[in-house]
Amino acid sequence: MSLKVQIDEIKSRVSKITLDGRLDTHTSPLLEQQLAPLLNSPVTMIVFDMSNLTYISSAGLRVLFKARKTLDAKHGKTFMVNLQPQVQKVFDIVKAMPSVSIFRSYEEMDEYLDYMQRKETE
Amino acid sequence: MKWTMTLRNHLTELEPMRDRLSKLMQKQSLPETVVADILLIAEEVLVNIVTHAYDDEAEHLIGLSGTVSDHDLWLEFRDDARPFNPLELPEPDLDTSIQSRDLGGLGIYLVTQLADQLRYSRQDGMNVLAVRKILSRRQKNTFG
Numbered sequence: 001m002s003l004k005v006q007i008d009e010i011k012s013r014v015s016k017i018t019l020d021g022r023l024d025t026h027t028s029p030l031l032e033q034q035l036a037p038l039l040n041s042p043v044t045m046i047v048f049d050m051s052n053l054t055y056i057s058s059a060g061l062r063v064l065f066k067a068r069k070t071l072d073a074k075h076g077k078t079f080m081v082n083l084q085p086q087v088q089k090v091f092d093i094v095k096a097m098p099s100v101s102i103f104r105s106y107e108e109m110d111e112y113l114d115y116m117q118r119k120e121t122e
Numbered sequence: 123m124k125w126t127m128t129l130r131n132h133l134t135e136l137e138p139m140r141d142r143l144s145k146l147m148q149k150q151s152l153p154e155t156v157v158a159d160i161l162l163i164a165e166e167v168l169v170n171i172v173t174h175a176y177d178d179e180a181e182h183l184i185g186l187s188g189t190v191s192d193h194d195l196w197l198e199f200r201d202d203a204r205p206f207n208p209l210e211l212p213e214p215d216l217d218t219s220i221q222s223r224d225l226g227g228l229g230i231y232l233v234t235q236l237a238d239q240l241r242y243s244r245q246d247g248m249n250v251l252a253v254r255k256i257l258s259r260r261q262k263n264t265f266g
Binding site for chain 2: 002025057094
């Protein structure tokens with residue numbers, strides 16, 4: 001199998017999904033399967049770590065979009081971190097994600113989340 | 123250089139196609155970005171043919187050929203399904219938010235955006251889609 005999916009609960013209701021390999025017609029069903037229980041759980045934030053994802057096709061995009069739709073419906077959030085150039089290019093073409101949900105690094109994402117939290121508590 | 127391969131209309135054909143295509147292109151020392159774009163184009167076009175083109179359950183053959191010159195690469199897809207010009211598909215609506223967006227039609231849209239030129243024709247009862255990627259000599263040296 002040319003995709004590895006690792007799911008870690010990093011905080012309560014926050015999960016990190018590390019994608020390693022290729023997300024294409026062949027491997028997308030695997031991710032969809034692994035995501036299903038998570039999307040049905042009370043998780044409110046999913047961070048996709050894309051550092052080791054080298055390729056994405058429309059089949060992969062659809063699975064990620066569905067995850068985002070499901071979380072949005074629960075007022076949750078989805079983030080993508082560390083996109084490789086080829087993957088970034090595909091996201092850019094389909095204008096898949098609002099730029100605010102794609103980060104170059106974890107530091108950048110943490111800064112953003114801290115900022116949002118400060119704004120909420122102000 | 124020219125090559126041709128033949129695939130059956132089944133999704134299990136995609137993985138071996140990808141491996142063969144990527145080896146062929148690596149032999150030509152094509153830039154990695156071009157290889158990646160071509161693999162994506164091939165996947166999207168073939169998935170579209172295999173999943174949507176045929177009205178029967180029979181086995182069909184799909185031809186995939188390539189021609190590489192110093193300045194460009196042409197990929198050609200041939201299928202014997204009903205006439206279908208993918209270039210006439212409406213563009214997906216990319217401006218509405220993801221919540222209300224229909225998630226279909228993205229594959230062919232990616233193809234149209236990644237290709238430098240596309241041509242569709244109907245020849246002898248076959249759909250023929252030709253896709254061009256321009257190569258620059260300078261890019262060629264950056265491989266590896």
